[in-house]
Amino acid sequence: MNRREFIVLGGAVAALATSRVTLAADWPNKSVVVISAYPPGGTSDIIARLVADLLTAKFGQQFVIENLAGAAGALAGGKLARSAPDGYTILVSGSAPIAANKVVQTNLAYDPEADFTxxxxxxxxxxxxxxxAKAPAKTLxxxxxxxxxxxxxxxxxxxxxGTKGHICAALIxxxxxxxxxxxxxxGSPPLLADLLGGHIDFALDAPSNYLPHIKDGKIHGVAVxxxxxxxxxxDVQTVAExxxxxxxxxxxFGAVGPKGMPADIVSAIQKTIKDWIDTPAAKEKLASLGLTAVANTPEEMRSEMAREIESIKPLVTAGLVQPS
Incomplete structure (x- = not known):
């Protein structure tokens, strides 16, 4: 999945481009860094690039992806926490660096609840x-x-x-x-490569990278x-079934800024994403990746961050997720 493919946003992006917003201090008056916590090709990075394209179209400045993979997103989260809260650095990622790392990494250099907006x-x-294809089981x-x-x-x-794939397996x-x-x-690309090569029997991850290979019969869908x-x-049953x-x-998969990021910039980014999410094209695009649109409020996101952190603590207590 590359940037060009995301310009299927079509009319939605064109509409965004023709309604650019001027905020306090003329933000943005230079390029904005969008940190992606995982390597190119995985679902988290796909979402980061989608968001970067949307915001570039809306605000008329480049929102530039910076891949900073490593330590389950902790490197990316640490950079964001050290960044100035001026709206020129945001992080778009799966939940590990935004929530779970608080529980599963003992020497984390930041606190996502305290240090992120x-x-x-x-x-x-x-x-x-x-x-x-070589796995000893094809059903749960x-x-x-x-x-x-x-x-x-x-x-x-x-x-x-600390990724949700890790947490889901621990719960099983x-x-x-x-x-x-x-x-x-x-990240997902090397995991998928090993699964396709038969070097690992099972994987738990976001669906998007795996869908075409299941349809081609190269790997098997066990459960969602x-x-x-x-x-x-x-035809793939749920775990509960x-x-x-x-x-x-x-x-x-969410977007956060550093602590103290101006509320009007937060609101402008959130509204841009929500306006696109509300279009049929967005829902169709996300569904093709096995995703469902959300675009909730900052307050709702903060509650979800806290809920996820609390849900992982019993797994750590039981020794099923080992803090690193």
Missing amino acids: PITIVAESPALLTAS QELIAYAKANPGKVNIGNPGA GLQTGIELNHIPYK TSAHRIGELP QGLKDYEQTLW
Whole structure:
């Protein structure tokens, strides 16, 4: 997925470009850095590039992606926390650097709740559990049975420690009592490459990168973590359908600024994203990636950050997620 593909925004982007906004101190009067916490190609980076394109069209200045991958997003989060709160640096990412890292990283150089200004959650999706062609199980119940018969032999990859893929797998282990080895990768692309190559049997991650390979039969969709099946994979059952009653987990991708970012700039960015989210083109584009539009308020995002942080603490207490 590249920047050119996102200019399917079409009429929506054109409308944004013709209604540019002037804010206090003429923001923006120079380029703005959009930090992407993961390597190019993964869902988090796709969302960051989408947001950068939208804001460039709206405000007439370049919103430039800076990929700063590493330490499950902690490098990106640390840079944002050290940035001036002038509206010229924002972070667009999955939830790990924005929330989970507070719990799963012991020496984190920032506190996401204290050091970030929430802007909006752009989109959400279930996590997707996938299996390689060589995997010993193709359904969740087969995986559980195999793990019980072969303790310590099931490896499940995730795009980084503390990511929602990691958390979702830990919850499956907690509810079933099986032992899973959680293997963190530096983003989705290398995880997918190892899954396709048969170097790891299972992965839990956002769906978008995996959808075409499931449809081509190169890997198998095992389960989705949402309450309902997703339209792109109607034959893949939910975790709850496969025996884990009431199991429901979603991933989200949001935008934040440094602490003290001016409220009018926050509002302008949030409104730009929401205006696009409200278009049919946006919903269609996000659905093709296995995503659902959100565009909530900064206050709602702050509440979701806190909820996610609290939800991970029991997993740490139980030793299923080890702080690094």
